[in-house]
Amino acid sequence: MDKILALLDGSAYSESVCHHTAWIAKKLNADVEAMHVLGRREGAASTDLSGALRLGARSALLEKLSALDEERAKLAQARGHAILEDAKAILDQDGVPNVNLRLRKGDLLDAIREIASDTRAITIGKRGEGADFASGHLGSNLERIVRTSTVPVFVASREFRPISRVLVAYDGSASSKVAIQRMADSPVFEHLDLCVLCAGPDKGRAMATAETAVAKLRAANVTASPRAETGEPEEVLARLVADEDFNLLVMGAYGHGRIRNLIIGSTTTSMIQTVKIPVLLYR
Structure with a gap:
């Protein structure tokens, strides 16, 4: 199972x-x-104290150090x-x-x-x-x-809150397409409200990209709506999470666009630290 x-x-x-x-x-x-x-x-000592005491050390002290390490391991x-x-x-x-x-x-x-x-x-x-x-x-x-x-x-995240609204970061990359397909196939996303976001300089193109993903989700009876925003993806995502009461952020772990850089690399740390909600990562 x-x-x-x-x-x-x-x-x-x-x-x-x-x-x-x-x-x-x-x-x-x-x-x-x-x-x-x-x-x-x-459970072990941070430094090997016994190593500095072997030369001329009394065996009783070494035994105590050994016993201390053993006790730490047991604890x-x-x-x-x-x-x-x-x-x-x-x-x-x-x-x-x-x-x-x-x-x-x-x-x-x-x-x-x-x-x-x-x-x-x-x-x-x-x-x-x-x-x-x-x-x-x-x-x-x-x-x-x-x-x-x-x-x-x-x-x-640090605290559990019921999940009902999900923000999906989508850039049309192979990994984000895999994420959409797996979400469409998964019972986890039944009865949730998904917003598929595509961010980029061309808002019309971004909307078309988001709509393609939404169509796949809707075909699987998953409630989803498309959204396009201009600006840096990390800034847009952080703002939407903070302002619009999303409970979960979903991303693909690799991609060809800016969103990819949120996951592995310097921006990963920044993004996951910034948002105060759980993050689900797909490869």
């Missing part, structure tokens, strides 16, 4: 990730795999289990019937690849464990996942 992979790190975004994951899973009738990954060095594992149990409680409360918990150690991307075969989508928070201390910094794993994922990546 298809599953949604929720990546959890115990940050302030983890609860929102769970609520958004539940929303998607119920739309798709999918199971949820909640995963927490312990880094290879997690990190216990924390990981607690994060996953909290996630399961939220997902259960939100009505997800099948939730599997997975604690892994090692590289995050390797852990994702292990279970990629039947993963329908990945959910992750915009920022990681340091979110409360560095509000302008995106999660360090986010771009790595977006670059390598073969399934949609749902980037959750």
